[in-house]
Amino acid sequence: MYSIHYNIATLLTLSLLLISICNISPVKFSKKEFLGLIVILSIASLIASNISQYLITVVFILISGLFLYIKTKNILVTIITAILPMGFTTVCNYIAISIFVLFNIDVNEYTKTFSNYLVFVLICMILIFILSRIIGYILNKKIKLLELEILNKQLNLITISILFILGILYFNIVYGNDYYPTNKALFASCALQVLQFVFTLYIMFNLIKSIKTETEIVHKEELLKQLQSYTNELEGLYTTMREFRHDYINTLSTMVGYIKEKDIEQLETYFDEKIIPTGKSMDSNNFKLGSLKYIKIPEIKGIIATKAIFAQEKNINFSIEAKEEISKIAMELLDLGKIIGIVLDNAIEAAEVCANGYIRLAIVKKSDETNIIIINNYKLPIPPIYTLYDQGVSTKGPNRGLGLSNLKKILSKYINTSIDISTEGEEFCLNIKIINSINME
């Protein structure tokens, strides 16, 4: 009889743990996955409970951790999401014990009957549910765990600190509670441990927060560098213009000289040799970045300018078209910057091996959407188009094509984007559409 009760309680605890995992996990679980996990976990824990009651915890963490890792491919998310619920359970257990102690009830005596035990478990459950909701909210809405880029050193620190708290809590629940001489001592110990848990969580959140600010600073610095190179380019342009103006006066006076002497032959050679090349150089690279002034998003302006300058250094003819002010695009700027960077990198790779490589970029604003069009030429043969999104395929041989598959992954996050890539002859054309209005359902 006791064992059936015991098993029911175990199952309840398991599903509760799973619910709290769902509450704090940044990825959603389907019903199928949820039920499947419950079945696997209950079988595994029933087997484990025959060996040792305390093995269940380990089994639970391992299985749910494995599952989370397969789903998210993100170690930090896996560690936090798999281990934190165990901490909750223990902490909520303590809180419940503290409540009982406050009402002067001896917990060990009270939970000896099964119905009382259920009441105790129920109180724990409600506490766990509320706590996991709150922490899930903080992790996913405030900190945005899934988007964090974390260095290994910091990751190790977080993991170790979580494991330590958990170890202490766990050790206490397994060995500690039965040996406290008085209820007051039990209460004090519980309260202290709950406080410790809360404070460690607080420190951890702050650590993650500061890591986040750090990454933001790194991105800002990158942006600043890009804008710096854009400014340098503009300064260069200004100098060229000044030189040109200076030359222009000289050129005119030379020509005036030839005309006055009616030396048409000399004038003609002078014209062919000096004037025509100047006209051509006016037409070339430096003068095609003018449209950048319409792009009012500094991050995007920066990345386009950097890539354009980089392309021009490789003798690729790079032109930018923008007719109206682009000040807002309905997408996270970091993602948008990444996308444009990836596409332009690919375009540069393809165009630089062509004899007359060119890249044409246009940002076109329409009433309800923004189009980003990038056209470049490439050297034949190009691999079949359906393989372009695969990892490791590009027009430049293996290990170069990570770009487009990343691009697709980023765009898939957004419901308001569409992408069209096509080839025609020696031209590769990519069109990304971003719809402005968010209410698209």
Next chain:
Amino acid sequence: MLKVYICEDDAKQCMHVKSIIEKAILIEAYDMELVMFTSDPHKIIESIQNTNNTGIYFLDIDLKTDIDGFILAESIRKQDPRGFIIFITANADMLPLTFKYKCEAMDYIIKGPDTDYIKRINSCLQEANDRFSGQNSLNTKVFNFKFGDTISHERFDNIILFENNPDNPHKISMYSTNRVVDFRSALKEVEKNLDERFAKCSNRCIINLDMLDYVDKKGNIVTMKTGQTVLASTRYIRSLLKKIQ
């Protein structure tokens, strides 16, 4: 019938474009009629007012009147959303991509002695004709789909397959011989607009049977003529094999 309009401020150029188009209509026996050639954009706007015709519009950009080809194209779009707009201009610096994509123009042709603009006018006529009459004949049928706020097209005989985007259930990936498009739709919606040469090979994928190379029944893998492979489900493979026999 497709109605052809030309708006060009230079009379000589206008006659030249007109003669190219008339010749093409005559030789290829297109179901088209040249209804207007003018230098006044207002005349075109006036003449398409309150009509439901689909037209082909060859527009110069610099029209030397109060409105330019761009504004003209926008007002044509309002009246004739499915019409075919082609810009013809002598000026290469006029933001060709912006014009092409903003007005969903079919082409942006730069005229001049050393460009292939006659050829491009002809291929525009050809494509407009195919798309317009395409719904009737088997080898020029086109699949129309909503790409952002525009209607995009792909010829049935170019399409290889449609697939659910594995990372986003609200998006469909369309693979054709030279194009991959990800757009917002559902496989059910796509299926409605296809003909009998398309068949499902699983819940996630519709293939073009004409593009099918072979079916690996053991591995449940379908290989297309381009080399692309997709997973098939046992349930659909049987009916698939029946269809290709």
